[in-house]
Amino acid sequence: MPPAVAPRTLSTAEDRRESVLEAAVPIFAERGLLATPTTEVAKAAGISHAYLFRLFPTKLDLAVAVVTRCHDRICEAFSEAAAEARRTGEDPRRAMGEAYFELIADRDVLLCQMHSFAAAAALPEIREASRRGFARLFALVEREAPGTSEEELGSFFATGMLKNVVTALGAADVEERWARVLAAHPAHEDSC
């Protein structure tokens, strides 16, 4: 609503879109961006299938919104962790890493993100959304942890991507050497 004319409450349609996204994230996480039926999203959001398409004209529009929402959540978690670290004098980079690990523990955000990366190659709209998300995240880390070298930034994101896979595979439940070693990484927790 660009003009300041309306002093009234938020548009209900906008609220609906919000709650639909909230409901959609775990569903897309399960089956992926293409294989998730919109009927299930509508059911989970408690609205009719027809109305879902009034709110999001196509399934792809919905998928893009879901991916963007996931990146929003990660950015949010990083910001909060960094602010907290600044307050307590902790290392902000490490705080963000830990916040990420906590965030992906519930797997919904994690899996949406992984599905979006995998689908990015085939769907330009998803690719753009994923790139935007990564760019925002990268800028945020650089801003909140100033003085981090390019080398360290690379390691930071590499570790995050490994955590993604390790979590998606449920390595914590596997009693094998590869799972133990990779789940424990990084073990050092200081510079080299």
Add this chain to the structure above:
Amino acid sequence: MPPAVAPRTLSTAEDRRESVLEAAVPIFAERGLLATPTTEVAKAAGISHAYLFRLFPTKLDLAVAVVTRCHDRICEAFSEAAAEARRTGEDPRRAMGEAYFELIADRDVLLCQMHSFAAAAALPEIREASRRGFARLFALVEREAPGTSEEELGSFFATGMLKNVVTALGAADVEERWARVLAAHPAHEDSC
């Protein structure tokens, strides 16, 4: 072929399965394990849809075979690179990293792998196949690059997972700082 009984040529059905897998990898790479229609796989493999289901009883069976095939390819590339490095006196770990980077350049194997990781959470059969693949790969690296510390193993695989995402997002085509920095990682190329 475990028993030495049959001195005759390979079963033709087995050959077909091979060529179907070969054709299926790029197709699953595009749309993912769930959203790829079996009709397209059959068409690409040059067989009827009906016969596809004789060769692979369900779509999930086919998907598991495709995932396994991708891990086979990676293992193969690693083995060859390590053997070559042993011959020339190069660092085998670095050789394997480079071989991986070359392998995923064509994206088919890469994308199948990423789709499988994302789908692993929801599909137990895919999860098992992915874990098996990761386990094989890990063991291979440990065997071919003996003396590698757990820390280094973690970094090795973390870098690989970052390369996956960077490649899937086509970061090489993006003129932004995040893309440049992450695509360049790791820049050091020696121990710390």
Add this chain to the structure above:
DNA sequence: TTGACAAATGACTGAGCACTCACACTCTAT
């Protein structure tokens, strides 16, 4: 030749799915 078995297919089926349309209902401003 024939019998037997494996390879292979065309033509279905039944379910699910993205998306639409005509039609309510519910506000609020006049």
Add this chain to the structure above:
DNA sequence: ATAGAGTGTGAGTGCTCAGTCATTTGTCAA
């Protein structure tokens, strides 16, 4: 009251797709 805009839905429509079945074709041994 009532018009008009926005919220919301039931009932489709036409298509796609996983999986099946009856049948044909190819191969080879006796």
